[in-house]
Structure formats: structure tokens, C-alpha cells
Amino acid sequence: MxxxxxxxxxxxxxxxxxxxxxxxxxxxxxxxxxxxxxxxxxxxxxxxxxxxxxxxxxxxxxxxxxxxxxxxxxxxxxxxxxxxxxxxxxxxxxxxxxxxxxxxxxxxxxxxxxxxxxxxxxxxxxxxxxxxxxxxxxxxxxxxxxxxxxxxxxxxxxxxxxxxxxxxxxxxxxxxxxxxxxxxxxxxxxxxxxxxxxxxxxxxxxxxxxxxxxxxxxxxxxxxxxxxxxxxxxxxxxxxxGGGTAEKSRVAKPAAVADGVPYLKIHELIADGDRGTPVLNGVSIDVRPGEIVGVAGVSGNGQKELVEVLAGQRATTSGSILVDRQAFSGTRSEIKRAGVALISEEPLANSAVRTLSVMENLALRQFDEKPLSLAKFFLNRSRLAPFARDLIQRYKVRASSPFVRLDTLSGGNVQRVVLARELSRDVKLLIVQNPCFGLDASAATNIRQQIVDARDRGAAVLLVSEDLDEILEISDRILVLSEGTVSFETSRANAEVYEIGRHMAGAHAA
Amino acid sequence: MLDLRSQEWLEPFLLSVGALIVALLLFGAFMMLQGIPPLELYSALYIGSFGTRISIENSLTLAAPILLAALCTLIAARVGLLVMGGEGAIVLGGLGAVLVGVALPLSSPLLGSLLCLLAGALFGGLWIAMAGGLKRVRGVNETISTLLLNYIAIAILNHLISGPIRDFSQTLKAQSWSIPSYFMMPNIPGWSVHWGILIGILVCVLLHVLLRHTTFGFSMDVVGGNNRAAQMAGLPITSIVVISCFLGGAAAGLAGAIEVVAVHGAASESLVVGFGYTGILVAFLARQKPLAVIFFALLMGGIAASGGLLQRRFDVPYAATAVLQGMIFLCVLASSALSGRILPERKSK
CATH class of the missing domain: 3.40.50.300 (P-loop containing nucleotide triphosphate hydrolases)
Incomplete structure (x- = not known):
């Protein structure tokens, strides 16, 4: 022809x-x-x-x-x-x-x-x-x-x-x-x-x-x-x-001690994806206070679904999630009791409300607590703006006023609003998903530093990321999620990029 | 410095008022084709709605059910649902008021009226809450289900008033038994207007407080704005949606109950005159703001009230005002396309 x-x-x-x-x-x-x-x-x-x-x-x-x-x-x-x-x-x-x-x-x-x-x-x-x-x-x-x-x-x-x-x-x-x-x-x-x-x-x-x-x-x-x-x-x-073992990072010292009882314990978790077929096929992950567990993997191997389950956005088929030794299903009282914070990718789609103001978005976790609320029923609107101004200043959000709609902010500033909202509380479990996606290098460094800071304050951190460098930079332990199961685990000290990469590319299936 | 909050409120208001003016101009052109001079038409519209004491009284009487029915669509819209079921909730509310009014072994007029109204609100609330529950549990589209529920409600009404609760002493018209006359709501002293409009305004103010100044109202806005963010925040979305639908249905049910307790004394086809649909229009005009509903409901009540005068003076069908309503609805929908474009952008740098 x-x-x-x-x-x-x-x-x-x-x-x-x-x-x-x-x-x-x-x-x-x-x-x-x-x-x-x-x-x-x-x-x-x-x-x-x-x-x-x-x-x-x-x-x-x-x-x-x-x-x-x-x-x-x-x-x-x-x-x-x-x-x-x-x-x-x-x-x-x-x-x-x-x-x-x-x-x-x-x-x-x-x-x-x-x-x-x-x-x-x-x-x-x-x-x-x-x-x-x-x-x-x-x-x-x-x-x-x-x-x-x-x-x-x-x-x-x-x-x-x-x-x-x-x-x-x-x-x-x-x-x-x-x-x-x-x-x-x-x-x-x-x-x-x-x-x-x-x-x-x-x-x-x-x-x-x-x-x-x-x-x-x-x-x-x-x-x-x-x-x-x-x-x-x-x-x-x-x-x-990239070559060799994990580079010693610029920002992260390894955690001092991370043993004892896991604060987050995911056991044999099975869940369906959007197409109704199983995407998580028995995931088990433990995260202890004061450590960052990095979950590496090529996108489409269950990372998105894992985070959605933890965020209460996806139903599970079987398996259990324990936070602080108690069953966790993502209700508001459980989140508050266990001190759970979540930084997801694409905040405008997953974790913030574009039609509400910056100040209302900042209040999403605490609007029903003092001082923003009276007796849990009334919302004290006059307290919202000062509350928001404080966070805007501390987290360097570029917004002309707390009253502007969230979607008038740039992507990086939306991410800062979410960071301010999630990290300004007492965090005991931090779940992070591709936090630096689409951000420039300095913004990314800043966000990673804040994640490390949260760990150093004693939080258990689960970092799900498609960026292997990011995981190598700040994780204390590294897992590979491939085809819906944890296929490989290594400590930071022993991390070999080649081994991790091989498992990310689906070596166990071959 | 201009307060940004007032700006946010300004644009939707300008859009709605602009749409109204365009619709009135279109209506004028339409009537001109019928040989009616526009200026005379507008003056008749004004006289028939707010120009005389009698027309004001008529307007207020008609505005009451429209206002409450609008809240049915409005409250559900705050949690992201498009509910069209005001008409059915009005019918159910009217039936509830009749059933309780007839069955109550009470002689206290005030308590009797109140219980009738509460029963109406409860019936209407459960009716729309059903659609909200179906939406959350089974994924049934709420717009279609509420629209269909309207027909079911009307069928239930027709069944009941043509047999089980029919008042056979009324031979001209199929209607239900009447509630005791001492349960009937009196007029506002000095006016020939019943209390419905004041009850409606009170409900709007209460609703404004609920939406703006309570944690529940805040949760509603989060659910309506982004379901996934609400899930992440651990909000009980199903309860919030079902309760919101209940409140919306209760407002429309109250409208039906008021129609029974203040006007008809019994349930009949007179409950099915389109207040529910006009309410949807008002909810759109008010762009989900309860206080704006008061203004636009009065306006639509006025337009409905002027229908009689137009009919008499220009020899056009009473339905001429329905043409105007339809034009307003189209203009409001079209004006949404201009949203965010008429005021300078408020981008932060």
C-alpha cells in the first residue's frame, strides 16, 4: 500500500x-x-x-x-x-x-x-x-x-x-x-x-x-x-x-524514633474503582507517630482510591482502617478525635469549595468549634474574618481579602489555603497526596518542609506521591503500591532506587 | 473602599432586575401586536398590582403562597439539588391541614389553626424529603422525581376529594370536608389580607438566619458547593440533604395549609393553580437568597393580581400574565450567561 x-x-x-x-x-x-x-x-x-x-x-x-x-x-x-x-x-x-x-x-x-x-x-x-x-x-x-x-x-x-x-x-x-x-x-x-x-x-x-x-x-x-x-x-x-541510593535530603532529617503502636493501621483493604472493578486488592499499611511513610507508585495503581477511602470519599468492600486503635470511617467526630488532616491533589475538586470565600474554606474544619461557633449551632460570622486573616498571614496566602471567592486565587495559593486549614490545627495523622503537583520548586520545598515539621511535632504521615524524588527526599519508610497491593517495602536507609523503580514498573507481575 | 460583600450581592440583583425589565419590554411588544398600546398596558399592570389598596391586598394575598413555594426550590438548591416539587408539596400541605383540622377534637381557634399549619408543613416536608432520600440512597434524579411527585400528589388529591373525604353537600364542586370555621385564620386587622404574607416573611427571615448564621447553614453551603469536600470534612451529607429537602417541602406545605386555613377552608382543585411553579421562578429570580425572595414574590404576586384587570380592560385572556411570567423566566435564565461579566473582575493578584 x-x-x-x-x-x-x-x-x-x-x-x-x-x-x-x-x-x-x-x-x-x-x-x-x-x-x-x-x-x-x-x-x-x-x-x-x-x-x-x-x-x-x-x-x-x-x-x-x-x-x-x-x-x-x-x-x-x-x-x-x-x-x-x-x-x-x-x-x-x-x-x-x-x-x-x-x-x-x-x-x-x-x-x-x-x-x-x-x-x-x-x-x-x-x-x-x-x-x-x-x-x-x-x-x-x-x-x-x-x-x-x-x-x-x-x-x-x-x-x-x-x-x-x-x-x-x-x-x-x-x-x-x-x-x-x-x-x-x-x-x-x-x-x-x-x-x-x-x-x-x-x-x-x-x-x-x-x-x-x-x-x-x-x-x-x-x-x-x-x-x-x-x-x-x-x-x-x-x-x-536517578542513580544510587536515596539522596540525603536537603530538608529532612530522618525521624528520631518511630516505633510503638501504629497510629494509622490499614488492614487488608479492598475497594472498587470508578468502573466498579476492584482497584485496591488487600492493602495493608502501618504508620507510626513521628514517621513519614511514602507510598510510591505509577498513577493508576490505586493511589487515588486509597486516599479517597481515607478521605471518606469512597466506599470499601472489606478490610479495616484503625486510627488510634479505633475504627475510622471518616465521620466528623472521628476526624476531630483522632486529629486527622488531609492534603489532597487538585484541592478545588477534592477538598475545597470553589464557590465559597477564602475565609469560609479556611473555616471548613473548625466552623463548628469555638470560637467560630456558639454552642455548636450558631456560626459566629464576625469571628470568621479575623480567624482567616491570621491564617492568610501565617501561611502567606496571596488573597486581596478573606471575602473573595476561592477560585479567584491561583493554584499555588489555593494549595496554601488548604495547607493553612489542615496544618494549623493539632495534627496527629496527616494524609498527603501529590502535594506539590504543578507547583514551582520553591513552593514545593516549602510544602515539603511543612510536612516534615508536622512529623517532627509527632504526627504520623502517610505521603502518597507519584514523584519518587519527593518520596525519597522526605520519607522514613517507603512502600510501593502496584496493582492495588503493597508490593515492596524498604527503610529509607536501605532504599535502592533501582529496586523501587523495578517494583513501580510492575516487576512482581513479570 | 467598596465592601466586597456588597459587590457580590449587587451583581445578581442587577441581573435579575435587568432580566425583569427586558421581559416587561418584550411583553409590551407582544401586547402591542394585539393592538394594545404599551403605556396603557404598563399603567394597567401597575394599577392592577400595586396602584390601589384593593390591588395591593390582592397582590399580598397571592404573594404569600408564591413566597413559601419559592423556598422549596431555594433551600434544596443550597445543597445542590434542583427541586421542582413545590406544587405537589402545596397539595400535600393542604390535605394535611384538612385532615388534622377535621379530626382535631379541639375548640381553641388559635391552637387549631396552628396545628393545621404544622400538619401541612409536616406533610409537605416529608413529601420532598422522600425525593431527597431517594436521591442520596438510590441516586434518583431529584428534578425528575419531584416533578413526577407533583402529578402523584394531584392524583391523591383528586382521589380523596372525589370519594373518601368528599363533602357531598357541595354539589357544584368536588371538594373535601371543611375544617371547622373557628379554625379559619382571620385577616390582619384593618386589611382584607390574611396573615399568610407575614408568616411567609417571617419564615424567610428565619431561613436567612439559618443559612447565614448557623453551622447547619454553613454545612449546607459546603454540601451544595462541593460534595467531595463535604465528604472529606466528614459532614453527614445524607442527613443534611434530607433535612434541607424536608425544610423546603415544609415551606411549600405551609403554603398549602395557609391556602386551606385562610382562604378555602377545604382541599380542592383550587390548591393546584401553579403557585409551585411560580415559586420556582421566584427562587431563580432571587438567586437562592431568602431575603430577595420576599421582594420577587411580592412582584410576582402583583403580576398575578393584575391579570384580572388586564382581562377586563383589554379583553385578553387571564392567561396573559402567564405569558409575562414565561418571558421573565426565559430572560432570567438567559441573564445567567452574563453572570460574572457585568461588574469588573475581582481577581486577587
Missing amino acids: TVLPPPTIELRNISKQFGTVRALDAVSARFQSGRVHALLGENGAGKSTLVKCLLGYYRADAGETIVDGRRVAISHPAEAHALGLGMVYQHFTLVPQMTVAENFVLGRGKIPLVVKWKDEQDQLRSFMAGMPFRLDPQRKVSTLAAGEKQKLEILKQLYLGRRFLVLDEPTSVLTPAEADEVLGEMRNLANASKLTVVLITHKFREVEQFAQDVTVLRGGKLAGSVDQKDASKETLATMMF
Whole structure:
């Protein structure tokens, strides 16, 4: 079918800055024609940003793109499509109520007023005949399995004439068998010189089995580019997570003593995810007063659900949670008795009320206590503003007044409001989830220091984070959460980045 | 320095008043097509609503049930629910008042009236609380369930007044037994207006205190603003939602009870005249602020009261005022699109 070989694309010194965050710092990569190229890195390493710059969703601040030896400037996805570059997203972009054929026609963008279905069907059939895998055009998308939907996404791209495909973590929604099949087909298409493939992933297994070249990003920088045959798991893990043992951190001294009775005891916790299938499969975690337990893991392995259970936002199937030796289900009286504080990711979605004022958000934990409340029933509004002004000052929240709506503040300041609310009380158990996500370096350092301070005051801290550096920096013990269970545990002193990385990448499953 | 709190209150008010003016202009244009000069129309609207003592009395009498019915939608909206069940709660409230009024072996007029009103509030409250409970426990959409509950309430009313509690001495109209005449609520001395409007205003003020100055009101705002934040704060969301729905239903139930105790003396089709739906309109106009409800309910009561005069003077159907109400509703909904755009932004730096 295709006469010309699929494109070779070279990226040279691509840089991209978001506000104060340097997402990409002079990253170069070369995607060879007809090969499967893995783009490896932790969450936030810059993989998605890099391909979005390539495909015209973002405009890079610096650097150049070379397609088949020719310099091009791609400023819009449509221009990338015209060059035959396409992307398959992690989440499906199909209309479930429509048939396969209808989704193909829909994907074309320009749809005639009257669709000649007979012609379309004929075209599709002849197209499918040339493909290594095919789907019945008459089937409804909602009846397809996840692997088949992923195949449809890929077929759609090929149908549109794309010959350079970026797959963004294509297997995150697939079973291992489905993943192997889809990736195997991609490899076959590349071998047949029909396609150049870039596979964004953080799973070593997929890299080993299906990729030929590997580029590793770490913290927005190029960590290395190697031929897959020359790369051992150890070298990849070192490139991906940084070398050696845990760096001794700038802010955190290890906790002095952390033994005795666990303050938080999670035992054999099982809970369903949003899709009604088990996501936590028997998690057991102990956290003692005066220690930070870091839970590492690649996103999608149950971290979000674990925090939601602890926040009272998700029902459990079985298992128990004890705080201070008493059952904990997240009611207000239990939270107060046990001194629980929670700092979650995306506070506007999870832990604050955007339509209420800064002052009301600051009062969320204490509005029914003295001095904000009289006899637990009346709210003393005149006390709210002084209460809020004090916290705004102490936690350096930039807000013009306590009366402004929370969502008029910047992301960093919203996070400070939540920090002020949660940490200004007597905290005995602190649950933290990706606290520095999207913040610049100095804000992140400040927040980590406050977490360490809370521990030094004797709080038990559970830190759930996708940022392994953050976990290595301040945790006293490190656990890895993989596929809904704790698959690995190590003390800070013995922490080996390679071992942690291997377990994060799903080593126990292999 | 301008106080930011007053600004926050100012924009919604300007939007609602602006929407009202646009709707009145549209209505004028519509009536002009019928050959009615706009100036005469507006003057008739004014005379029929607030221009004479009699029309003021009519307006106040009509405003009372509208005001209380508006609270049904308003309170539920504070916890994030869109409840349309005011009409059904009014019917249930009226039935409750009749049943208790007929059954009570009491001779004290004041106590009797009060108990009738309380029974109405209880019936209406339980009716809407049911929808709130269904929403929380089974995930049933409250807008649809309350809308359907309206029809069920009306069907219950029709069933009861055509048989089980029908007063067969009334041959012209199917209506229930009447409550003892000494339970009937008197008028405000010196006016031919019953106490309903004052009860309604009192309820609005109490509700304002509940929402602004109690921890329960604060919890309601958190639940309505972000359910997940409420969960994280450990608030008992189901109780808060069900109690809020109960309070809303109770307000509308009280409206129905007042209609029975102060106007009709019995339950009949006269309870089903659309006060519940006009109440939804008022709740939207007032943008969930109980004190603003007083103003807008009086206004809508006035518009409803002027219907008779429009009919007589211009020979248009009584329903002409329903056209105006519909136009107001559309303009209010459209004005929401301007929310946050008419006053300078208050971004903090």
C-alpha cells in the first residue's frame, strides 16, 4: 500500500516552560523510520509535553523539528496531521453508541451533508483487507472490548493516512493479554515499514518486548537514548529514577524514633474503582507517630482510591482502617478525635469549595468549634474574618481579602489555603497526596518542609506521591503500591532506587 | 473602599432586575401586536398590582403562597439539588391541614389553626424529603422525581376529594370536608389580607438566619458547593440533604395549609393553580437568597393580581400574565450567561 517509508522525525533541543515550571529542557530525540521507539519516564517527566510539542498541541519555546530531513514548524495539530503524524490517546475518543463504520467516518473531520454509506462501507472493507487486524464495521463500539477499542483507535489513525503514530500509555486500560496483542500488531506494522511508532510508557516489560529504541526523560531533561538491546533493566531504572541510593535530603532529617503502636493501621483493604472493578486488592499499611511513610507508585495503581477511602470519599468492600486503635470511617467526630488532616491533589475538586470565600474554606474544619461557633449551632460570622486573616498571614496566602471567592486565587495559593486549614490545627495523622503537583520548586520545598515539621511535632504521615524524588527526599519508610497491593517495602536507609523503580514498573507481575 | 460583600450581592440583583425589565419590554411588544398600546398596558399592570389598596391586598394575598413555594426550590438548591416539587408539596400541605383540622377534637381557634399549619408543613416536608432520600440512597434524579411527585400528589388529591373525604353537600364542586370555621385564620386587622404574607416573611427571615448564621447553614453551603469536600470534612451529607429537602417541602406545605386555613377552608382543585411553579421562578429570580425572595414574590404576586384587570380592560385572556411570567423566566435564565461579566473582575493578584 504505502510506497514511501514512514517518516523519520528528529527533535532538537526542545524546551517548554509553563509559568515557572520548566517542563522540557533542551530535549532531543530521533524517531527512526519503521521502528518502535519507547519514550520512558516517570509521571511528570515531560513525555506528554514532548509529543504534544511535536504534534502542534503546544508550541515549544525553543528547538526544532525535522521530518525526513526537512525542518518544519508545526503550530497546529492539523499541520501535524497533514504531515501524517497522529496520536492515540490514553482514553478513548470514540462514540460508544455508534458503529465502527460511523466512528471511522466521524474521525475524518470533514463529513459531507449526505453520507454515501455504501461507498464508505466499500472503502472501509478494502482498507481493512490490507490491515493485519480488523473489526466488523457494523458492530456498535459499546460492544467492543477495551483491546478492540484501542485497535479501532489505531485503525482510525491508519485510515486517515497517518504513518507516524504516538501511543500515549495505550495499555493503561488494557489487560496484559490485550496489551501484548495490540503492541505486537504495532510492532508488525513497523516491521512491515508501514508505520513509525512512538510508545509512551512507564512499563519496562513493554519496552523490553516491543520497543527497538528507548529514550528516557527525567524531570524534563533527556536522561539517555539507547538501543533497547543494549539496555538492561538496571540501566533503564537508573536513567528513569536517578542513580544510587536515596539522596540525603536537603530538608529532612530522618525521624528520631518511630516505633510503638501504629497510629494509622490499614488492614487488608479492598475497594472498587470508578468502573466498579476492584482497584485496591488487600492493602495493608502501618504508620507510626513521628514517621513519614511514602507510598510510591505509577498513577493508576490505586493511589487515588486509597486516599479517597481515607478521605471518606469512597466506599470499601472489606478490610479495616484503625486510627488510634479505633475504627475510622471518616465521620466528623472521628476526624476531630483522632486529629486527622488531609492534603489532597487538585484541592478545588477534592477538598475545597470553589464557590465559597477564602475565609469560609479556611473555616471548613473548625466552623463548628469555638470560637467560630456558639454552642455548636450558631456560626459566629464576625469571628470568621479575623480567624482567616491570621491564617492568610501565617501561611502567606496571596488573597486581596478573606471575602473573595476561592477560585479567584491561583493554584499555588489555593494549595496554601488548604495547607493553612489542615496544618494549623493539632495534627496527629496527616494524609498527603501529590502535594506539590504543578507547583514551582520553591513552593514545593516549602510544602515539603511543612510536612516534615508536622512529623517532627509527632504526627504520623502517610505521603502518597507519584514523584519518587519527593518520596525519597522526605520519607522514613517507603512502600510501593502496584496493582492495588503493597508490593515492596524498604527503610529509607536501605532504599535502592533501582529496586523501587523495578517494583513501580510492575516487576512482581513479570 | 467598596465592601466586597456588597459587590457580590449587587451583581445578581442587577441581573435579575435587568432580566425583569427586558421581559416587561418584550411583553409590551407582544401586547402591542394585539393592538394594545404599551403605556396603557404598563399603567394597567401597575394599577392592577400595586396602584390601589384593593390591588395591593390582592397582590399580598397571592404573594404569600408564591413566597413559601419559592423556598422549596431555594433551600434544596443550597445543597445542590434542583427541586421542582413545590406544587405537589402545596397539595400535600393542604390535605394535611384538612385532615388534622377535621379530626382535631379541639375548640381553641388559635391552637387549631396552628396545628393545621404544622400538619401541612409536616406533610409537605416529608413529601420532598422522600425525593431527597431517594436521591442520596438510590441516586434518583431529584428534578425528575419531584416533578413526577407533583402529578402523584394531584392524583391523591383528586382521589380523596372525589370519594373518601368528599363533602357531598357541595354539589357544584368536588371538594373535601371543611375544617371547622373557628379554625379559619382571620385577616390582619384593618386589611382584607390574611396573615399568610407575614408568616411567609417571617419564615424567610428565619431561613436567612439559618443559612447565614448557623453551622447547619454553613454545612449546607459546603454540601451544595462541593460534595467531595463535604465528604472529606466528614459532614453527614445524607442527613443534611434530607433535612434541607424536608425544610423546603415544609415551606411549600405551609403554603398549602395557609391556602386551606385562610382562604378555602377545604382541599380542592383550587390548591393546584401553579403557585409551585411560580415559586420556582421566584427562587431563580432571587438567586437562592431568602431575603430577595420576599421582594420577587411580592412582584410576582402583583403580576398575578393584575391579570384580572388586564382581562377586563383589554379583553385578553387571564392567561396573559402567564405569558409575562414565561418571558421573565426565559430572560432570567438567559441573564445567567452574563453572570460574572457585568461588574469588573475581582481577581486577587
